Amino acid sequence: MNAFTLQKELTDWSIKNSGYDEHRNYIGLSVILDCPRIIYRRFFNHTGMPMELRLRTRYSYEVEEIIKNRFKAIEVYSKGKEISIYDGLVKGHTDGEIQTIDPPRLVALLEIKTVPATDHIPKTFHEIPRKVIWQAQAYMLYGYYNLTFCFYFARESGLFRIFEIRPDPEIRQVIIKKVDYLVKSVTLKELPICECGKCL
Numbered sequence: 001m002n003a004f005t006l007q008k009e010l011t012d013w014s015i016k017n018s019g020y021d022e023h024r025n026y027i028g029l030s031v032i033l034d035c036p037r038i039i040y041r042r043f044f045n046h047t048g049m050p051m052e053l054r055l056r057t058r059y060s061y062e063v064e065e066i067i068k069n070r071f072k073a074i075e076v077y078s079k080g081k082e083i084s085i086y087d088g089l090v091k092g093h094t095d096g097e098i099q100t101i102d103p104p105r106l107v108a109l110l111e112i113k114t115v116p117a118t119d120h121i122p123k124t125f126h127e128i129p130r131k132v133i134w135q136a137q138a139y140m141l142y143g144y145y146n147l148t149f150c151f152y153f154a155r156e157s158g159l160f161r162i163f164e165i166r167p168d169p170e171i172r173q174v175i176i177k178k179v180d181y182l183v184k185s186v187t188l189k190e191l192p193i194c195e196c197g198k199c200l
């Protein structure tokens with residue numbers, strides 16, 4: 001084996017084990033803030049992902065495992081569940097749960113976000129991107145949680161910060177309407193309206 005074949009074998013394995021779902025045909029709750037038309041097109045034109053993206057997906061996956069191990073070490077972690085509604089047309093994959101037995105007993109959602117630089121970690125709750133807030137709101141809504149611990153981790157420094165996200169009734173109402181609308185659109189194959197102003 002030379003460097004070339006070693007490189008190829010490891011790349012092939014990494015891509016095969018990137019955790020990327022080749023046949024994903026569901027509405028993903030993790031990107032529910034996206035324009036309805038983009039979500040619709042993603043649903044029907046789900047084709048491959050470039051190699052670079054898959055390698056990054058694999059890497060993020062590994063970093064997440066390391067973080068989960070730390071939560072396991074302090075005995076508050078349990079495995080995440082898959083959220084699946086509308087017969088699997090709408091799904092969300094959670095990173096795990098934070099559970100405590102001692103009073104007050106707690107079962108909260110864990111959402112792990114890794115970012116390249118320390119500067120990319122939000123400094124306050126209001127700096128958390130809307131995309132992340134909406135994802136947490138959707139997961140809490142359909143996964144029946146009242147609290148999300150949003151864990152930000154900077155890959156360059158290992159520094160991290162944990163935020164609490166609580167259910168927001170207004171966002172939830174909008175998500176419920178949007179999910180219903182999207183399910184109807186993909187079922188009837190009717191192109192939904194564009195909200196971003198950039199879709200054709």
Ligand SMILES: [Zn+2]
Pocket residue numbers: 035036037038193194195196197198199
């Ligand atoms: Zn659009």
